[in-house]
Amino acid sequence: MVPCYKKNGIVLVRGKGSKVWDIDGKEYLDLYPGWGVGVLGHSPDKVIQAIAEQAAVLIHVPNNYFHPLQALLAQKIIQTSFPGKCFFCNSGAEAIEGAIKLARLYGSEKGRFEIVSFENSFHGRTIAALTATGQPKYQKGFDPLLPGFRYAKFNDLESVREQINDKTCAVLIEPVQGEGGVYPATEEFLTALRHLCHKNDILLIFDEVQTGMGRTGDFFAFKNYGVIPDIMVLAKGLGGGVPIGAFVARADLADKMQPGTHASTFGGSPLVCAAALKVFDIIEKENMLVGVRRESLAMLERLEEMKKKCPSVKEIRGLGFLIGIEVAGDPLPLIQKCVEQGVLVNRAGENVIRLLPALNILRVEWEKGLAVLESVLRHA
Ligand SMILES: *Cc1c(COP(=O)(O)O)cnc(C)c1O
Numbered sequence: 001m002v003p004c005y006k007k008n009g010i011v012l013v014r015g016k017g018s019k020v021w022d023i024d025g026k027e028y029l030d031l032y033p034g035w036g037v038g039v040l041g042h043s044p045d046k047v048i049q050a051i052a053e054q055a056a057v058l059i060h061v062p063n064n065y066f067h068p069l070q071a072l073l074a075q076k077i078i079q080t081s082f083p084g085k086c087f088f089c090n091s092g093a094e095a096i097e098g099a100i101k102l103a104r105l106y107g108s109e110k111g112r113f114e115i116v117s118f119e120n121s122f123h124g125r126t127i128a129a130l131t132a133t134g135q136p137k138y139q140k141g142f143d144p145l146l147p148g149f150r151y152a153k154f155n156d157l158e159s160v161r162e163q164i165n166d167k168t169c170a171v172l173i174e175p176v177q178g179e180g181g182v183y184p185a186t187e188e189f190l191t192a193l194r195h196l197c198h199k200n201d202i203l204l205i206f207d208e209v210q211t212g213m214g215r216t217g218d219f220f221a222f223k224n225y226g227v228i229p230d231i232m233v234l235a236k237g238l239g240g241g242v243p244i245g246a247f248v249a250r251a252d253l254a255d256k257m258q259p260g261t262h263a264s265t266f267g268g269s270p271l272v273c274a275a276a277l278k279v280f281d282i283i284e285k286e287n288m289l290v291g292v293r294r295e296s297l298a299m300l301e302r303l304e305e306m307k308k309k310c311p312s313v314k315e316i317r318g319l320g321f322l323i324g325i326e327v328a329g330d331p332l333p334l335i336q337k338c339v340e341q342g343v344l345v346n347r348a349g350e351n352v353i354r355l356l357p358a359l360n361i362l363r364v365e366w367e368k369g370l371a372v373l374e375s376v377l378r379h380a
Contacts, residue, residue, distance in 0.1 A: 008339055015042025018361045020344070028339070029369045032346040032356040036178070036322075039213050039237035040282060041358035047240045047278050054274035061270065063263065069273035076280045077248055080219040082228050085254035088246050088268025092209035092235035093124025095245035098262060099172070099205050099231045100128050102249055105256045106203060107169025116163045117172045118154045120349070122179035123207055132172055135180065155189045160196060170203040170231075175221035178210035181349025182317045182324025190227040203230040203253070209245070210322065213237030214283050214359050217293040217320035224319065240279040244272040288359045295363060296320045299355075302370055312380040314351075323355040324348060325373075327380070334376050343372040 011023040018041050020030050033041050040047065054069075061067055074086035089095050100115060107113050117123065119134040130138060131145040139145060148167075153159035154177060164171070171193065177183040197204040206229040211221035215237060218224050222232065230253060235245035246268070283289065300316060303325060307313040315326040327334065331353045338345050348354035353373070357366060 008336065010339065017041035017044075018358050018365050026342065028342050028344050029365060029372075030344045030358075031361075031366070031369050032344060032354065033358050034236075034241060035346065036210050036215065036236045036356040037239075037241055039215065039359050040240050040279060041360060042241075044240060044282065046282055047275050050274045050278040051242065051271065054271050058270045060266070062265070063267060067270050067273075069270050069277060070268045073268070073273045073276050073280075076277060077234070077246065080280070081222075081232060081248055082250075084248045084250045086246050086248050087254070087257070087262065087264075088244065088273075089264040090243045090266050091124070091245045092207075092233070093126040093129040093245075094264065095209065095233045095235050095247045096123045096129040096132065096172075096207060097126055098264075099233050099247045099249075100132065100170075101262055102231060102247070102253060102257060103170035103172075103203050103205065105261065106253055110169075110201075112167050112169040113148045114150060114165070114167045115148060115170045115172055116150045116152050116160060116168060118174075118177070119151050120154060120177055120180035120183070121151075121172075121174055121207075122177070123172065123174075124209075154183060155186050157189060157192045157196065160193060164196075164200060164202060168200070168202050170205050171197055172205040172207060174207045174209075174211065175225060176211050176216065176319050176322055178322060178354070179348055181326070181352040182322060182354055184317065184319045185225070187225050187227075190222075190225045194227045197230075205229060205231040205233065207233045209233055209235045210356075211319075213279065214289055214292055215320055215322050215356070217289055217296060219283070219289065221319065238279065239272050239275045240282075242272045242275045244268070244276055283359065286360065292320050292359050295361070295366070296323070298363065299323065299366060299370070302367070306370065306374045306377065310374065310377040310380070312377055318355075321355070321357050321359060321361075325353040325355070325377075327351055327353060327377070329380075334380055337376045338372055341372045341376070343369045345369075345373065 014021045117132040123129040123132040134151040150163040303316045317324045
């Protein structure tokens, strides 16, 4: 195996909901199933059934054929987001690449090609997504990066103004910066950014790879802000565990991509569309967004109490079930202690412990997890 992942030593073999078991049978409470992929936790029954049934009927067809599930999924995404058209692919980075290509295609008619993204952002590891990612630590060693990218300061409209010019075709932003350390955009900033882009004929692209699919208490984070992008990028939770990415674009924009301009062999197969449709279905039927909003408030309250008792906790940030606990110093030894005590949490940025629980996690589960976290933080 290419050693590009920092392993924590555990061999996971089985999962159900917010629980996973390692090869020795030890049970863990997973407070970030699949790095945000597991919006319904591990191996949700109804998704298993949808995948199994679809696998027996038709797994994959090339995209020069229609198939009903792809259309139904596109319709579902558009009904829950904004009017437009969908393109399906396989990962977050691939969906970002597609959005960047569409922005350039749009800009090419006017000689515009530059994209403004943000310091501390994360958009994926392929070369264009990596260039858009405003964190030198991820870019080191991969020069020359793609030309035509500029970086502004998050939540700072003046800084965006300084970076845009008559070559700018798009601004790319995460409504809540995830990997960078859980920093929500302010409503004031996103609203002003929307106006600025509109006034200058610049596309506004929201990377909702991490914030989408109910994570923030609404289907998509932009709904919390009431600011509608021109293009939205999805992946992670969309398939409830199976690899699927997508971008949604305003219809007039989407139509710039005529046959031959873009493609993805695996993109939006019947198998992954069946899974994603089931994820939407479950979130809606089980009223999970209401649950996320309620539980997230309770969790944030609990964390604020914890902060008072633990001097090593500097700040609690988040929106819905995307929560960051900023600590003094390196969180990795703390995370390792949690792992030893059977609770899986994750690092974001340099000094943030990130929680990305399943939307359907039970209060007794997360309370137990936070109790372990608190005992670890108290001794820090
Ligand atoms: C994870 C992530 C990506 C990259 O997704 P991959 O599927 O790993 O390529 C892009 N943007 C954001 C905001 C992410 O959190």
